[in-house]
Amino acid sequence: MKKQWMQWIQYAFGYNRTEAKGFILLLMLLFTYFSIYLYIWLSPSKSSLAFTQNQLNQNSELVSLIETAENPPSRFKSFEKKEEEAHSSIPIRLHSFDPNVASVEELEELGMPPWLAKRIDRFKSKGGKFFKKEDLLKVYDFPETLYQKLIPYITISVPQNDKFAKRSFILQEKTPKTPAKFDLNTVDTTRLIQLKGIGSKLAARIVKYRDVLGSFVSTSQIREVYGLDSLVVEEILRYGYINNPQVRKINVNESSFEQMKHPYLKPYIAKAIVNFRNQHGKFQSIQDLKAIKLLTPDIIQKLEPYLSF
Structure with a gap:
């Protein structure tokens, strides 16, 4: 029986006789280790009872923390209530405004919550500008209902020195660049990062996998590159092709x-x-x-x- 096991292991794993003996010895050691582990784990002891009690104490502390999170102390509630009351006390006054120059206070008068007014102000402080009314909706979490109410009062005036920037921005939107076709076995990272969803890391990963593979022989192999989602794969297959691959054998x-x-x-x-x-x-x-x-x-x-x- 032992000889048959030895022959089977040698055939299945490509081991010689010495390696097969070592493999069997390793299996025996693992079996002994797990047997001792199960015996200790199944045997009741004071330490396991102490661990259970400690676990119950931790669970009770966890329940206490959850209850505190769901029902915060009154001091936090009073703070939130005061902030809401302070904002609700500001009278809403609808009037014409330019979001490029309006202050935080003016934006709050129009019914914007403080966090939204401050977010718009931070956007402008970093050089951001609004070129059309719809640009307000690009501000993260800008309420659609509030935008619909403010449409009649929004006036956009682009400064003279910004008209060129606005014109070039519109031209870029109207004339998007269409990437050219490329051979997957010769394309470099500079060309790959022009595709949607591909940055420098993914581009380098594609080229590295191609080199380790020894050239692509099928476009479907691009799916084997780690980290490429289905949309990126479709984008690559849309422009990539394979022509006479020079395979390293x-x-x-x-x-x-x-x-x-x-x-x-x-x-x-x-x-x-x-x-x-x-x-x-x-x-x-x-x-x-x-x-x-x-x-x-x-x-x-x-x-x-x-x-x-």
Whole structure:
């Protein structure tokens, strides 16, 4: 029985006899460790009872914290109430205003809450400007109902020195650039970051995966790059193509275990290929790899463009 297990492990994992013995010893040690662990865990002791009591105390403290969060002390409620009353005490006076020059106090008079008026003021202090009425809705959390009420009173006056900026902004909106087609095997990061949703990190990751792969042979392989969502993949497939790829191949009969580095070749599979070759001789074609049980038809199909014999 032991001999059969030894032969099965050698065949399945590509181990020699010494490695197989070490693997069996490791399994025995793991089984002993977990047996001792289960015995200690299932045995009742004072320490476990103390831990349970400590856990109950922590749970009671957690419940207390949740109740405090749901029912804050009266001092916090009174502060919030005073802030709301202070804002509600400001009389609403609708009048014509220019959001580019209106102060925080003027914006509050129009019915804007203090946080919104201050947010608009911070936007302007950083150089932001409103060129049309609809630009107000670009302010984060600007209420649609408030905007509809203020439309008749909004007047936008662009300063003379800002007219050129406004004109160029409108032209950019009307004439968006259409990216040109590119070969996925020759494109660089500068070209990739022009696509929607791709920054410098994703662009570098795409180029790096292409280099490790040894060139793309199918556009669908772009889906294998880590971190690309479906929208980014669609954007790449829309402009990317593959034409006469120069694939870097691995010689199965000459390469050592260290030389068989490829995204489709796991280390244990590469080791199984080398051991099988040493025991049975060189491979004649891709069909010979089917004798290695660890290589599924799907893996063989993906590897075929990257192997030579």
